Amino acid sequence: MLARRIIPCLDVREGKVVKGVKFRNHEIIGDIVPLAQKYAEMGADELVFYDITASSDQRVVDKSWVSRIAEKIDIPFCVAGGIKTVEQARIILEMGADKISINSPALANPELITELNQRFGQQCIVIGIDSFYNKDTNQYEVYQFTGDESRTQKTSWTTFDWIQEVQKRGAGEIVLNCMNQDGVREGYDIVQLKQARAVCNVPLIASGGAGAIEHFTTVFKDADVDGALAASVFHKNVIEMAELKQTLINENVEIRPC
Amino acid sequence: MSVNTDQKIVIIDTGCANLSSLRFAVERLGYKVEVSFDEAVIKNADKVFLPGVGSANAAMHIINERKLIPIIKSLTQPVLGICLGMQLMTAFSKEGNVDCLQLIDEQVNPIQAEGLRLPHMGWNTLSSISDHPIFSGITFDDYFYFVHSFCVSTSTNTLATCDYGQTFAASIGSGNFAGVQFHPERSGKAGAKIIKNFLEMKA
Numbered sequence: 001m002l003a004r005r006i007i008p009c010l011d012v013r014e015g016k017v018v019k020g021v022k023f024r025n026h027e028i029i030g031d032i033v034p035l036a037q038k039y040a041e042m043g044a045d046e047l048v049f050y051d052i053t054a055s056s057d058q059r060v061v062d063k064s065w066v067s068r069i070a071e072k073i074d075i076p077f078c079v080a081g082g083i084k085t086v087e088q089a090r091i092i093l094e095m096g097a098d099k100i101s102i103n104s105p106a107l108a109n110p111e112l113i114t115e116l117n118q119r120f121g122q123q124c125i126v127i128g129i130d131s132f133y134n135k136d137t138n139q140y141e142v143y144q145f146t147g148d149e150s151r152t153q154k155t156s157w158t159t160f161d162w163i164q165e166v167q168k169r170g171a172g173e174i175v176l177n178c179m180n181q182d183g184v185r186e187g188y189d190i191v192q193l194k195q196a197r198a199v200c201n202v203p204l205i206a207s208g209g210a211g212a213i214e215h216f217t218t219v220f221k222d223a224d225v226d227g228a229l230a231a232s233v234f235h236k237n238v239i240e241m242a243e244l245k246q247t248l249i250n251e252n253v254e255i256r257p258c
Numbered sequence: 259m260s261v262n263t264d265q266k267i268v269i270i271d272t273g274c275a276n277l278s279s280l281r282f283a284v285e286r287l288g289y290k291v292e293v294s295f296d297e298a299v300i301k302n303a304d305k306v307f308l309p310g311v312g313s314a315n316a317a318m319h320i321i322n323e324r325k326l327i328p329i330i331k332s333l334t335q336p337v338l339g340i341c342l343g344m345q346l347m348t349a350f351s352k353e354g355n356v357d358c359l360q361l362i363d364e365q366v367n368p369i370q371a372e373g374l375r376l377p378h379m380g381w382n383t384l385s386s387i388s389d390h391p392i393f394s395g396i397t398f399d400d401y402f403y404f405v406h407s408f409c410v411s412t413s414t415n416t417l418a419t420c421d422y423g424q425t426f427a428a429s430i431g432s433g434n435f436a437g438v439q440f441h442p443e444r445s446g447k448a449g450a451k452i453i454k455n456f457l458e459m460k461a
Contacts, residue, residue: 002382070282071282072282074283075403098279098444121311121312123377123379123406172377202377203375226375227380257399
């Protein structure tokens with residue numbers, strides 16, 4: 001059976017892995033390649049490298065680390081951050097990334113999704129969505145440029161409309177980052193993810209809020225997501241991969257053992 | 259048993275994006291490998307990989323442009339197709355309705371996922387495994403990384419199967435040509451074993 005995926009996310013800034021709380025106050029966690037290798041060996045099913053400065057600085061930073069990762073690890077990985085053109089995507093994929101994840105540039109130019117799909121195929125086009133629950137309007141709203149506080153802005157898209165739009169345009173997978181939960185480790189946003197699941201026919205990855213093993217159990221069982229992404233719980237050894245996977249297996253979630 | 263790491267190993271440069279991950283996987287096993295679309299280099303190889311990602315149409319277009327079709331067809335040494343590379347070994351793909359390399363008498367069709375999400379993306383196990391040498395030591399407990407929306411049905415050419423909505427061929431083979439639908443270069447230790455088995459196969 002197809003296994004649910006555990007996906008550590010490594011936020012990258014200037015060649016180092018960093019982690020912020022609610023997208024802010026980034027602290028350095030360590031070097032990229034050794035961390036990537038460590039996670040692959042521990043039993044991660046996939047890795048996401050998210051260059052948090054690229055998109056908001058209006059530049060594509062040096063991505064030579066992509067091929068250094070590809071050289072060392074034997075599990076799939078995805079690169080996100082600042083990919084705005086087919087040519088930029090091609091370079092990242094040729095360096096050995098399995099997928100590219102597009103967020104703000106897809107909002108600025110939705111046609112980019114279509115172009116990427118036609119050139120590289122649906123399987124490597126991941127769309128990242130930063131979704132914020134607005135209590136006042138009771139709406140889930142899509143934000144862009146979330147890597148830079150001064151430029152972070154609300155878009156005109158509601159989250160579930162955007163999920164449908166990106167699928168129409170050829171997205172192969174969606175990572176839904178629930179911003180209210182990000183970095184606070186109080187659990188995934190099950191309510192939102194369930195609604196997202198209902199309109200999402202491609203693989204759906206939950207992001208934001210993992211703080212304990214039971215959060216993973218709940219997100220797989222209740223929100224039926226294909227993968228769960230997390231950062232700080234792994235970087236800070238709050239959760240141990242082998243224990244997480246064994247617990248999920250005991251809970252009858254289909255998981256690839258470590 | 260001594261292993262011959264001095265073999266000439268070639269990855270056919272199909273112009274598809276992720277050739278480097280396959281090259282790195284072969285190199286991690288201690289082998290040298292060349293990426294090429296040069297006729298002499300490919301024909302002279304002991305083992306040949308045919309990689310591919312993206313759409314069948316786009317890949318066949320590049321293979322044709324690089325005049326690789328007669329070269330690949332003429333190969334007599336072991337050739338391993340990977341993911342789209344496996345699909346290109348068949349006669350025809352419904353993905354873009356394109357004629358393929360006609361190396362294995364099969365056809366590529368959309369996965370009948372019966373309501374499951376597509377693409378079939380992630381780690382899955384095999385539901386049957388033949389005694390073909392590339393599957394030596396592989397068990398039903400091993401997971402492999404799949405990413406695809408099209409597949410080859412099971413038949414006498416099937417070397418292994420996988421279940422996702424339908425049972426499909428996770429691997430096919432005929433004569434010196436074999437292919438795997440999953441990505442061994444991205445399938446951890448189990449995937450490395452498949453690549454190693456292929457490289458250690460007697461030509």
